[in-house]
Amino acid sequence: MVAGVFSAALGLESFLLPNDFIDGGVTGISLLTRQLTKLPLPLLLLVFNIPFVVLGYFQISRTFALRTLLTISGLALVLLISHFPVLTSDKLLSAVFGGFFLGAGIGLTIRGGAVLDGTEILGVFISKKTPLSIGDVVLVINIAIFGVAALLLSIETALYSILAYLAAAKTMDFIIEGIEEYTGVTIISPKSEAIRKMITEDLGRGATLYIGKRGYGSRADELDTLDIIFTVTTRLEVTRLTDEIERIDPQAFVVMHSVRDTKGGLVKKRPLH
DSSP states (O other): OHHHHHHHHHHIIIIIGGGTOOOSHHHHHHHHHHHHHOOOHHHHHHHHHHHHHHHHHHHTOHHHHHHHHHHHHHHHHHHHHOOOOOOOOOHHHHHHHHHHHHHHHHHHHHHTTOOSOTHHHHHHHHHHHSSOOHHHHHHHHHHHHHHHHHHHTOHHHHHHHHHHHHHHHHHHHIIIIITTOEEEEEEEOTTHHHHHHIIIIISOOOOEEEEEEOSOOSSTTOOOEEEEEEEEEEGGGHHHHHHHHHHHOTTOEEEEEEESOOOSTTSOOOOOO
């Protein structure tokens, strides 16, 4: 959470603020209001996020609301007392890297069990009351923010701000999910027992066995029965798993697909709120 606060402050002060760019969500509303009213950004971040902290208290948990309040207060404090240097005057670089550091800060904060922006909390609340998903709510809010920015500031500023938002969103997704993105692996091999022992004993992962039959055999009336192995691993361990499977059975049929999240079992859970 501390690393997230300083990363977000760096993205704001060194890249976005000197070029008058904005971002999506409550942070974007605060940046837009700052440009129109000249009020200090730390104050605006606190004022605009307080209602969402209260909403998070009732919708998620007391601990989450407290962590979020501390994180947002920490960001406001860092922006108030610390001043990062302007690292570039190029608008394109400022949009990309400002979004990168801001997104990294938001992602690190979420991994710590809080948020730097209350938009997601509002998305959770509205999604429970309407058919809209959390992503739909956030998208509608951001379209409105960038539309207002185009009208009140300039179309060029709005376009650069959208670029900063996209960079922040992709970085945030990578920080939250990309490092430990899960992969489901299905293995079909006559040497399934040796592969199962390798997964459970050498890799320390869980494995589930399905009893199946080959869909095609040398003779159609004699289809072999065999165990089909399914396991879930992180993206960083996929190469080691496939290398070990190749060593045991070079002819094994392996199917891999992305898994958004897991619960229970032996897969390490990410610390999200």
